[in-house]
Amino acid sequence: QVQVVESGGGLVQSGDSLRLSCVVSVRPFSDYGVGWFRQFPGKEREFVAAVTRTGTMADYADSVKGRFSISRDNVANTVYLQMNGLKPEDTAVYYCAARLGFASRDSQNYRNWGQGTQVTVSS
Numbered sequence: 001q002v003q004v005v006e007s008g009g010g011l012v013q014s015g016d017s018l019r020l021s022c023v024v025s026v027r028p029f030s031d032y033g034v035g036w037f038r039q040f041p042g043k044e045r046e047f048v049a050a051v052t053r054t055g056t057m058a059d060y061a062d063s064v065k066g067r068f069s070i071s072r073d074n075v076a077n078t079v080y081l082q083m084n085g086l087k088p089e090d091t092a093v094y095y096c097a098a099r100l101g102f103a104s105r106d107s108q109n110y111r112n113w114g115q116g117t118q119v120t121v122s123s
Contacts, residue, residue: 033103
């Protein structure tokens with residue numbers, strides 16, 4: 001069973017930075033693509049970023065491009081989401097998801113999800 005656990009959320013001010021972590025308990029972790037998604041109240045989850053199995057390629061939503069950076073450590077089974085220049089509109093619950101195979105922007109392609117971590121950005 002694949003377990004996904006996010007951490008690192010919190011309350012910050014506009015312009016601040018946060019780094020989210022996602023630990024995926026599976027071997028070999030390098031077989032899994034990983035994505036970050038976020039969900040606003042009353043809305044469906046939306047794609048934020050994804051990283052390939054080797055960590056050599058990443059994909060970003062236009063809304064976060066240039067501000068967020070995704071990376072992974074396959075030894076530590078961990079994916080990171082570095083969030084810089086946070087804005088109040090980034091306030092959401094952030095979810096990490098893992099799938100066997102390539103990473104994807106489509107949340108429907110992921111079977112393994114974490115519980116989410118709240119990020120709140122005050123103006």
